[in-house]
Amino acid sequence: MRILYHHRTASKDGQAVHIEEMIDAMRALGHEVRVVAPLADQDDGRMGGGVGWVHHLKAVLPKAMYEFMELAYSLVAYRKLMATAREFKPDLIYERYNLFLLAGLMVKRRLDVPLLLEVNAPLVFERSQHSGGLALRTLARWAEGKAWRGADAVLPVTAVLAAHVRDYGVPAERIHVIPNGINRAHFAHAPSPAEAKASLGLQGRVVLGFTGFVRDWHGVDRIIDWMAGTDAPTDTHLLVVGDGPVRTELQAQACRLGLGERVTFTGVIHRDQVPAYVAAFDVALQPAVTPYASPLKLMEYLVLGKAVIAPATPNLQEVLADGLNALLFDEAQPGALEHVLQRVCSDSVLRGRLAQGAADTIDRLELTWLGNARRALSLVQARG
Incomplete structure (x- = not known):
């Protein structure tokens, strides 16, 4: 299959490991994978690093403005995804869920391409508990529910997380638990x-x-x-x-x-x-x-x-x-x-x-x- 893999992650921590390993695994199974993602700092392989420009934006911008920018990024990502999809003609979109990120769902609906949504955390809940909370919690909850309910399949990493997904009204038959894994070769x-x-x-x-x-x-x-x-x-x-x-x-x-x-x-x-x-x-x-x-x-x-x-x-x-x-x-x-x-x-x-x-x-x-x-x-x- 031709797989359009989309994420909004630029960090060099465990998130990067998950992304790289899943892409490599899909290719190892014989699939063609095209990746659409934001420009990230060059990855030198050192784990635990952060993304300086992201932290700077969070520090200097009012919380509500930063969250509006996250939502607005969906339009930027949508244009990139659509351009790639028209040329690549994917059989499916695989997206790593992030808060306020609706680009994959928008392309799915525009082109009628199946969307698999990998969910690693209930981000409305998580961000409400940490870093001073969410300024636009109602909007964030709307966006989270929109993304989860709109996917053809939602892939939470634990059954506990699957319960959060069900609470948003996602049918049980569209929820499939896939925990983190390991690459034995490494x-x-x-x-x-x-x-x-x-x-x-x-x-x-x-x-x-x-x-x-x-x-x-x-x-x-x-x-x-x-x-x-x-x-x-x-x-x-x-x-x-x-x-x-x-x-x-x-x-x-x-x-x-x-x-x-x-x-x-x-x-x-x-x-x-x-x-x-x-x-x-x-x-x-x-x-x-x-x-x-x-x-x-x-x-x-x-x-x-x-x-x-x-x-x-x-x-x-x-x-x-x-x-x-x-x-x-x-x-x-x-x-x-x-x-x-x-x-x-x-x-x-x-x-x-x-x-x-x-x-x-x-x-x-x-x-x-x-x-x-x-x-x-x-x-x-x-x-x-």
Whole structure:
């Protein structure tokens, strides 16, 4: 098929990974993909970067004006999409949903081309909760509902997120959950845990690992507090693969508790380096999670066969099962996280069993980008 892939993302974080992997997977399946997107900063492969001009606009413009500009961008994108569609003659449009973005829907209606809409977050809800909220919430809710109801198929990344989509009146038969995935090839040449530890000078340690852009709500401070207590084995070491706004605070906490030598931050690294660091983990940490998300880091933990610790939230339980591929804890129960940390760090047999269960999960649930692309495109192919 000829696929017109449209997005409005210019960042170099996990969003970029999802976009690039889905495009590559569609092409690997033999489809021709044409991409229409805004001009982005040159991608140097370094994860966790932002988009400076976007942040500048948000900072200097009144909130309502910025949101009107987002909606107005749909007209710019529509013209680009229409020009490409007339020349490319696509069999379908695949769009990554963004707030106030209606260009894909407009082209679908103009040319009668099927539209698959990938939804990674309920953005009206999300942006209402963060960054000072939305100035044009009624307009935003209208735009979100218009986009979701207008697509031929909506592809949320979790069943929890699918419930948000249904709340907008999208029929259940047009909602198809497709979680984030993994590209096995990118992790096929990761070193063994022993080799990875040796390269980092962490031989003989039980390595607790976290990847990503660390924020205060991620709960990494609780891990450091636990390591300073009497229940934590003294050979534990925390390895944070990434950076974040609370890095300085966490490093100060570690030094204050006498753990300065047992906590390591890599800083922002090239995405190709991630497997070599994650390979060193004995225990992979997901201390907290957005309740509707499908975390990319979780797929990285699973594909490398790491014992996972995570909260027992409905979205994570779509992939994780307590005692099979993870130890899950009740977020509302005081000390629950610390209890599972003590269990897994003190029991190498348990870690091994969870690690094997984690490694088996990718194939069992087909959590690959190729599988995701195949499932998504089959929705259009089935229509003939």
